[in-house]
Amino acid sequence: MTRTSADLGFAPLDRLLVTCGPAALGLLLAAVLPAVARWALGLGVVLPFRVVFELVGRVDTRWEFAVLGTILVVVGLFATAALFEHLTPITVAFDQVRFGRTAMSRSAITALFLEGDTLVVLDRESRQVVRCEPRARRSALAATFPEFGYPWRDADPYADLYRPWQPDGELPPEADAVLSARAVVLTKKAGKEAGELRAALERLGYSVRDEGGRQFWRPLVRSA
Structure with a gap:
């Protein structure tokens, strides 16, 4: 059965990594940073932000590890929220594409391509009317846009x-x-x-x- 639309978002593994990865990294850092800070202080060299190394190096009780872990997990959650905000979900239909909150009709689009990690959309005057970093991977973009009749390009045609x-x-x-x-x-x-x-x-x-x-x-x- 032919699809009438397709949502180009995170792949399942990418969604898991973006959702849980930063918080998990925060817990890992909470476990290893105090030992790393004490090791760095013992080198006898000039350290930038030495006071931070000293504060982290003093962490050695369970409740202190819990506080440090909580702080770093919260930072990780903020990082996850920032990624969801920064990376753009795309919905493709036969008559239009929605890039986040921006919609464009198919007739107005003459080319779509990736410039590094940035998706570029050109209109009929070759203006870059959309520039965004998509949540979907390149392979999903390259497969879905042609399926719905859009002029996907492997590189900038101009x-x-x-x-x-x-x-x-x-x-x-x-x-x-x-x-x-x-x-x-x-x-x-x-x-x-x-x-x-x-x-x-x-x-x-x-x-x-x-x-x-x-x-x-x-x-x-x-x-x-």
Whole structure:
């Protein structure tokens, strides 16, 4: 029977690891960190945050281990919550795709591909209208999108058009200004601001991608 939709979320093992792994790691760290801290203090070397090593190294009773374990488990639970928030669930149907809270019709999508761990969705003007880190693995994405008739690509179909950005190069001044501002933002690892400047550059008719700390640009390409 043909599926009418598919939910692309965590694989069962991935869900288990994301849900329980950080808390389990917290318990493991609670068991070994005091001994590691005492060993490091005994080396006689200058330690950054030495006071933290001293506090952890003093843990040696059951209730102290319980307190430390509780703290690290709670930290692990916060890490799990952050992963669920950061990684995007995707629902694919024949007429549209939902990326978290964002929905796009199939007719508006001209390409989907992975750029590292980031899923990139291009519209009919080759703008990167969606950039997200999916919960599903690459194999699930590559199998499901074609099944529902979407143009999945193994790589960026416009990769050959990108050129390295040079200040005061061949771009108009307003595009250069956006890329200059974005270069500063990238050094600060401000992802939200970098995304906003990417959208501003696309409004000027150009797309940008990052490789090894450098920016590469290309003109937008309208699909037929």
